[in-house]
Amino acid sequence: MSVTGSVAGDPPVTPTPEAVESGGWRRHALAAGFLAPAAIFLGVWIVYPTLTTIWRSFFDESGDEFVGLQNYQTLFTSDVILTAIKNNAIWVLVVPALVTSVGLVFAVLTERIPWSVAFKTAVFMPMAISAFAAGITWRIVYLQEPDRGALNAGIAVVKDSFSSGGVLADARPSSDALEGTSQGTIRLAEPVGRGDIALLGLTAIGSSEVPDDAEQAVRPEALQGGIRGVVWRDFKPGGGTAGEVEPDELGLPGVTVKLRTSGGGAVGSTMTATDGTFSFDEVESGEYSVAIGSESFSQSFGGVTWLGEKLVTPAILISYLWIWAGFAMVVIAAGLAAIPRDVLEAARTDGGTEWQVFRRVTVPLLAPVLTVVFITMLINVLKVFDIVIAIAPGSVQDDATVLALQMWRTAFGGSNDFGVGSAIAVFIFLLVVPILALNIRRFRREL
């Protein structure tokens, strides 16, 4: 104790004649004093967490047991993390290039349109919203129900204006006597001949969907030389007996019924009456198939599943582009403004077409700016997180996940596996390092 006490008690620098050495020490102290705040800040917030994360990535879930590289092995064996890596690769390949080129196109075009400020403001506006809020907005846009999701609502409007609505919205065969779906045709499973009665019972038709002029369904009398039948809503409260025309069951008027030979040749087509009956009066003997034509069904549009496992990543990419296109445009437009006009004019005077001027003069001169945008986007994309968690519903988070999201889900989202979570963090860090190195080299060159 006394030894350490005496050492600590010693003055740090004993009085000495060498003034030069003392001045050197003072200079160092001054430098250290100025560096200290930044150094402490970097140490506490950057260096220490980085080292701890790397250290932690070699331990198991509980943090007690050293597991070596096992967490890194999990990185490349776990299906979900592999999906995250794959998705991140898609993001890296698509987004920086897409954002840069869209930004370039916008920047060049806005130079030539009136009201360019208004246009630029509109495109830049999404930058003002937090990515999470933008994600929520886009999630609503992408909802599947055409009544709820704006995108599907738009598609539904376009679709409806092209397809002629049939009398029936949706229907299913009521029994095994019929086959097919309302997506195509519904036909009798067994062929019929002269004198037979064709019973075409349909269910899953809402009572409000039955045409207003419908009357009680009637089972027609058989006709000697023809084929008669009825198309009706084979349902009454409680269900009723499938395949039987019963009281309280309504005929379906205005339905197209088609008669074909067993070979498929069309014989005739008719409409059902208000009680659902139809009749082909004179037919030759032989076997026929009876079917309800697809024109009787108006195809209801159920909406595209934008946020299903297949389309969710492209859907998120598009909303990300929506956010960042404005940033790219503004930066590139600034670069564009700095290009000397005389070079462009010289090129035009020399007979270059607009495309040639753009390809061979504008783009090369813009290259430094484009690189900045591209690299910024590259780094942004590697750490993308908020917009994915905001847009992807829980059921597809495994399919839409990216590395940063997977790191959070693993370390904090319930599993609380800090080992593997740290390993993912280190992996992301390693991916960013080359880009950082590139950036630093560029900075040095510019200085």
Added chain:
Amino acid sequence: MTRRIRGRAAALTLIGALALIAAGCGGDDGGSSGDGGDVSGTLAVTAIWSGAEQEAFQAVIDGFTEANSGVTVNYTSGGDQLPTQLSTAVEGGNPPDIAFLGQPGLVRDFVEKDALQPLDFAREDVETNLGDSAVQLGSVDDTLYGFLFKAANKSLVWYNVAAFEDAGVEPPGTWDDFLAAADTIGASGIPAFSIGGADGWTLTDLFENIYLRTAGPEKYDQLAAHEIPWTDQSVKDALTEMAKVVGNGDNIAGGTTGALQTDFPTSVSNVFSESPKAAQVIEGDFVPGAVESGLEPETDYNVFDFPAINDSAPSVVGGGDTVVMFKDSPAAQAFIRYLTTVEAAEIWAERGGFGSLNQDLDTGTYPDAIQQTAAGALSEAEVFRFDLSDLQPAAFGGTVGQGLFKLFQDFVQNPDDVDGITQQMEDAAAKAFG
């Protein structure tokens, strides 16, 4: 901001209450035991209830202090942060006398910390008034530490009255009738089911209800504790039954892909709106909170009990607030015993928003027919079990997009592969239970 201030205010009140207890304890020996009852003292009680619930609980407290005028009960609302507050108070050695815990796992946690007093003195009261299930739920290693005072029912089916009338079906009582009714509803032109599959917990709730009925309460407990694997035949049987609901895409609003895109609020508004997209939704007694305004209970929407499967006994999957005692005293014992009585339950039941396992409680006490069904099932239930997924480690049973939530979503997508999905569930469970 307001929440934080409120939290601080609550914490301050808690400290104040604790100071009062300290003062009250000193006076105990004086024994001035008022005109009614023979106990005296001051009790600090805390739960999450605030607002209308706090008023209702205050009425319950008043019922007690009227009979025991020597006791002062100070209630403090802990809000959402109650578990944290209690853990801190226990750590600091200053817990309230009595608390109500919403998380089943928390009772065990506190027992393991030696923070709770056993309720042996109330065991008989709990058994006779609230039933065996209540004793079992409140016991840790066969010692009673608490009982469910306010219970929630997750075994309900909510339906659109017009859609049922249109299809000519009655609320079914058995699983077979339920499935037959679903077919009839589908034939009437509206999908029978709305399923909020984008939130995995709606799917685990459905499974738990089926499993409790097909496999029985013993297996349910074993599965909850992972004493039997998820590959057990009983799980496969329950999934086969579940597939009869979730596997029939034609009879689900939006089909199975649509169901996985539908969150819980949407699944409710699918059923309860001007132009409904489905006839019924299977979820707990909190559904009315998500029903659009303008729809009237009973005339527009109504509820029935989750149907019995193979003559299963009346069963309820649910949750609620378990009362526990941190500090033993005659006054605390008297209050705990009071909470098991039908009188205490009636006071809150009349005011609504309450469910009780109390078997003597007349269901007519609840303010409307919907609550009579929802809460009545609780007192009539022969079997009551906590939500199974709530009893699992969080990574397995309670995390969005992972564990059981995700696996049940996979099951909805591919309901034929029962063997495959149970194997995946078992793998995930084994990992989570370690």
